[in-house]
Amino acid sequence: MKVKVAVIGAGGFANMMHFPSLKEIEDVELCAVCDLIYERARNTAEKFQIEKVYTDYKKMIEETAPDAVYIIVAPHHLFDVAFFCLSQGLNVFMEKPPGITIHQAKRFAQLAEQKGTITMVGFQRRYAPVMVEAKRRIDERGGMVHCQANFFKHHIGLPPYYEGAVDLLTCDVIHSLDTLRWMAGEPKKVKSIVKNNFADYPNMFLALIEFDSGATGILSTNWTSGKRIYSVEMHGKGIIAFADPEKEAVFFKDNSEEPEILKTQEAAGSDELFKYAGFYFENKHFIECLKEKKQPATNLLDAYKTMEFVELIYASTF
Ligand SMILES: NC(=O)c1ccc[n+]([C@@H]2O[C@H](COP(=O)([O-])OP(=O)(O)OC[C@H]3O[C@@H](n4cnc5c(N)ncnc54)[C@H](O)[C@@H]3O)[C@@H](O)[C@H]2O)c1
Structure with missing residues (x-):
C-alpha cells in the first residue's frame, strides 16, 4: 500500500532535495503540495506531477487526509504549522532545526509523544x-x-x-x-x-x-x-x-x-546529489518507518x- 504524503513549503530546498527523493520512492503517493505563494506550489506540482495544489495547509490536510506531512519552511515559520499538524495526530517530517529554540523543540517532542505520531527531523x-x-x-x-x-x-x-x-x-x-x-x-x-x-x-x-x-x-x-x-x-x-x-x-x-x-x-x-548526500535515504527511512509503525532514528x-x-x-x- 502507498503512503500518502502532502508537502507544506515548495521553496528551493524542498524542490532540490525532498520532492525528487519522494518522487523516486515507489511506496509514496505525493498527493498534494501547499505554499503561501501559489505559483511556487503550482510549478512544483507540474514538475513532480502532483494533483492537488493549495495555499492553505489546513484546507489541504482536511481535504486530502494524508498519512504524513512534510513541513519544509524557514525555521522561524515552522512552529505554528508543526504544532497544528502534531496536534491533529499527523505523522510529520520537518527539516532541521526542530524549532528556533530548545523550548520549541521540547514542545514538539512532548506533543508527538502525547499524540503517538511518527516524526522525523532532516539530519541527512x-x-x-x-x-x-x-x-x-x-x-x-x-x-x-x-x-x-x-x-x-x-x-x-x-x-x-x-x-x-x-x-x-x-x-x-x-x-x-x-x-x-x-x-x-x-x-x-x-x-x-x-x-x-x-x-x-x-x-x-x-x-x-x-x-x-x-x-x-x-x-x-x-x-x-x-x-x-x-x-x-x-x-x-x-x-x-x-x-x-x-x-x-x-x-x-x-x-x-x-x-x-x-x-x-x-x-x-x-x-x-539528492541521493548521495543522504536525502533520498533519509526519506526512504521515514517512509519505511511509517509503514512499519516505528520511530525513525x-x-x-x-x-x-x-x-x-x-x-x-x-x-x-x-
Ligand atoms: N538539511 C539541510 O542540509 C538543509 C539545507 C538547506 C535548508 N534546510 C532547511 O529547509 C527548510 C526550508 O529552507 P528553504 O531555503 O527552502 O526555505 P524557503 O524560504 O526558500 O522555502 C520555504 C517555503 O515555504 C513556504 N511557506 C512558509 N510558510 C508557509 C505556510 N504557512 N504554508 C505554506 N507554505 C509556507 C514559503 O512561501 C516558501 O516558499 C529550512 O528549515 C532550512 O533550515 C535544510
Missing part, C-alpha cells in the same frame, strides 16, 4: 551512504574511540541567517552536533569556544567533548573560512576514516600506507537531544 548526513559505511567499519572493530566534525562556510559580509531569526549554531552547525552524537553517543563533558569572526554575531564554534560512551570528540566549525566543507574523522581500533558525505570516504587501517577510497557516488549507486525526541547539545556548547565556554 546520518543517512549518507559513505557516512553509514564508514561508521559500520569503525563499529565492526569495537566502536568509536574518537571523532571529529568539521563544518566550514564562506559567509563573510553576509547578515546572520534569516536576518538573525535563528542563530547559526542552532540553524546549521547543528548538523555537526547531530553527527557527533550519531558517531559517539551523548555528550558528558564539554569545553567550548564561541567567537564572532569578522561579524557581530557568533560564527565560529569549537569544542572538546567527552561522550558517555567513553569516546572523545572535537567540533571545529567556522563560517568565515574560504569554502563550504563538511567532513568528519572517525577513529576506531587500528582504523581511521576521513569522510565527506558529498565526496568520498578515505580509510587507512593496520598501519598500511595505502588508502582505500570509497566514492560517494559509488556507495550511493547514483550521480544525483532522528525522531523529534532524538532531535531534542541534539538541541540540548546546542545549549551545552553555549553553556560550556571557558
Whole structure:
C-alpha cells in the first residue's frame, strides 16, 4: 500500500532535495503540495506531477487526509504549522532545526509523544551512504574511540541567517552536533569556544567533548573560512576514516600506507546529489518507518537531544 504524503513549503530546498527523493520512492503517493505563494506550489506540482495544489495547509490536510506531512519552511515559520499538524495526530517530517529554540523543540517532542505520531527531523548526513559505511567499519572493530566534525562556510559580509531569526549554531552547525552524537553517543563533558569572526554575531564554534560512551570528540566549525566543507574523522581500533558525505570516504587501517577510497557516488549507486548526500535515504527511512509503525532514528525526541547539545556548547565556554 502507498503512503500518502502532502508537502507544506515548495521553496528551493524542498524542490532540490525532498520532492525528487519522494518522487523516486515507489511506496509514496505525493498527493498534494501547499505554499503561501501559489505559483511556487503550482510549478512544483507540474514538475513532480502532483494533483492537488493549495495555499492553505489546513484546507489541504482536511481535504486530502494524508498519512504524513512534510513541513519544509524557514525555521522561524515552522512552529505554528508543526504544532497544528502534531496536534491533529499527523505523522510529520520537518527539516532541521526542530524549532528556533530548545523550548520549541521540547514542545514538539512532548506533543508527538502525547499524540503517538511518527516524526522525523532532516539530519541527512546520518543517512549518507559513505557516512553509514564508514561508521559500520569503525563499529565492526569495537566502536568509536574518537571523532571529529568539521563544518566550514564562506559567509563573510553576509547578515546572520534569516536576518538573525535563528542563530547559526542552532540553524546549521547543528548538523555537526547531530553527527557527533550519531558517531559517539551523548555528550558528558564539554569545553567550548564561541567567537564572532569578522561579524557581530557568533560564527565560529569549537569544542572538546567527552561522550558517555567513553569516546572523545572535537567540533571545529567556522563560517568565515574560504569554502563550504563538511567532513568528519572517525577513529576506531587500528582504523581511521576521513569522510565527506558529498565526496568520498578515505580509510587507512593496520598501519598500511595505502588508502582505500570509497566514492560517494559509488556507495550511493547514483550521480544525483539528492541521493548521495543522504536525502533520498533519509526519506526512504521515514517512509519505511511509517509503514512499519516505528520511530525513525532522528525522531523529534532524538532531535531534542541534539538541541540540548546546542545549549551545552553555549553553556560550556571557558
Ligand atoms: N538539511 C539541510 O542540509 C538543509 C539545507 C538547506 C535548508 N534546510 C532547511 O529547509 C527548510 C526550508 O529552507 P528553504 O531555503 O527552502 O526555505 P524557503 O524560504 O526558500 O522555502 C520555504 C517555503 O515555504 C513556504 N511557506 C512558509 N510558510 C508557509 C505556510 N504557512 N504554508 C505554506 N507554505 C509556507 C514559503 O512561501 C516558501 O516558499 C529550512 O528549515 C532550512 O533550515 C535544510
